[in-house]
Amino acid sequence: MESIFSKIVAGQIPCYKVAENDSFLAFLDINPLAKGHVLVIPKVQVDYIFDLDDETFIQLNLFAKSVAIAMKKAITCNRIGVTVIGLEVPHTHIHLIPINEVNDMNFSNKKITLSNHEMQKIANYINTFI
Ligand code: 5GP
Secondary structure, X not given: OOOHHHHHHOOOOOOOEEEEOOOEEEEEOOOOOOOOOEEEEEOOOOOOHHHOOHHHHHHHHHHHHHHHHHHHHHOOOOXXXXXXXXXXXXXXXXXXXXXXXXXXXXXXXXXXXOOHHHHXXXXXXXHOOO
């Protein structure tokens, strides 16, 4: 079955795109823990990150690194936290989250709400540093 992220890749569902190349896509999490919370995915649908072939795994992480570097330039924060959970959407995704302290990575925290305009603005701004 097509994941919601495959539908985003196919353009069937919109996203706030941050960066893209032939194999990978970065876009804002729709339910962010922090302003600028990004998901980085391979376009190929593989549920579990450690089932990716080595080359895709390496390239995904290099792509995520370039996105995280851009995020750090765009957003005032201590650093960009990185984590993989994947219990909700069965399509590999790396969370990149601007953080100031360890608790900012706590997925039990209340999510923030931003307007469509703010989401688009952040995605566009991060993209200018890619
Ligand atoms: P996980 O699978 O890592 O536990 O969580 C999935 C993440 O994907 C969540 O943070 C959730 O907010 C995000 N998410 C779920 N559906 C969508 C969607 O349709 N669009 C976007 N941009 N993010 C989504």
